[in-house]
Amino acid sequence: MSAPVQNDDQSAQIIPQEAFDWYDQYAHGIIDRRTFLSRLGSLAAMGFSMSVLSSALLPNYALAEQVSFNDPDIKATYLNFPSEKGHGDGRGYLVTPSEMSAKAPLILVVHENRGLNPYIKDVTRRAAKTGFIAFAPDALHPLGGYPGNDDQGRDMQRSMDRAKIEQDFIAAAKFLQAHPSGNGKLGAVGFCFGGYIVNMLAASIPDVISAGVPFYGTPATKELRKNIKAPLLVQLAELDKRVNASWPEYEQDLKDNHVDYTMHMYQNANHGFHNDSTGRYDPEAAELAWQRTVSFFNQHLR
Incomplete structure (x- = not known):
């Protein structure tokens, strides 16, 4: 290919x-x-x-802006949140619809293994544009935040305690679920490392996560998978041999534990096909996957 x-x-x-x-x-x-x-x-x-x-x-992040931060339909800001079992203090990018006639559903957006880069911030704005309160934590906040360079960001994240990073995302999920303008129903969507975090959150805090959409993410540890209650929409790329190798066992565990799940395999797509800032981007697959994501969250969070 x-x-x-x-x-x-x-x-x-x-x-x-x-x-x-x-x-x-x-x-x-x-x-x-x-x-x-x-x-x-x-x-x-x-x-x-x-x-x-x-x-x-x-990546060329000049390409990764489908929704401007100046879009009148949304409001974007940064918020800190407590993370007692993680790094103590977390920070993320919060985007809300400009106008809400009722309490809105909530979506946690989880970045790849390099911090809160412009692509993930744009995904967060896209979610808010469709009527969700969206929050994207930056795992690199304890080291000063995303450095503006993916290679450096990847090295920074690799240097950190992974268990503490996971606790930071657990804390972020609980923080977002309690947002005063939210309806208490929390979904999580993540990409690559973020896909793993979505799977981990669904297994670790099943009473907090109401729906999960992992894009090309590996599963949580086997002993945790039995805890999953939330419906999952699993998005995989046909050419992604590394992640796809983990799917058969994960799928069997989901079946054994009677989890409501759907898996979509996108033909001729690479790992990272949703990221519109690189040559791995597949516009048709990315658009279809995002439409399915929004529909799935509307079904389970509203």
């Missing part, structure tokens, strides 16, 4: 699937940066420049 991008002469080129697989391995710490760049260099013999490869694989 492969994906088209534009080269420096604006003529279409096809990036081999291996390049996307290598990026996924690099982004998740399976290979280091030197190995990743070395493997990309091997594609030079096929006529690809590093600039073409970089434009296909690395």
Whole structure:
């Protein structure tokens, strides 16, 4: 499989699937940066420049704004929240509809393994634009917050205590559920690492999470999965071998525990297909997955 991008002469080129697989391995710490760049260099013999490869694989956040922070239909701000079992103090991006005639449903938006970047902030605004109170915590807040660079953000998050990060998200979920303008029904949507966090929250605080949408996320630990009560909408990418390898066992556990779940597998899509800032973005799959997400939350949270 492969994906088209534009080269420096604006003529279409096809990036081999291996390049996307290598990026996924690099982004998740399976290979280091030197190995990743070395493997990309091997594609030079096929006529690809590093600039073409970089434009296909690395994020361009100028592309990741579907809803402006100045949109009159929403209000955006930052809030701190207590996290006694985590890092003590958390911080996140809160976006609410400008006008609410009644208490609104709530959505926790969970970022990838690199902090609260512009793409996730835009997803949070998209959720508010459709009538939800949306909150996106930044796991990197204890280290000063998302640094403006994904590579640095990834290194920062990797250096942190994962158990404390998980407790921060548990605290954020409880904080959001109690929002005075909310109806008390909380959904969670997350991407990559965030998909894992959604699965973990559904298993760890089943009385708090009313619905979960993990995008290409691995499951919670096996001993926790029996606690899941909330309906799940599982979004997976066909070409994402790493995450998909965990699905058969997870699905069996969901069946065994009588969890209401639906899984959608998006054909020819890569891990990260919803992220509109990189070449892995699949517009058709991303739009369909988001429509399904909003419909699912409307069904279970309103």
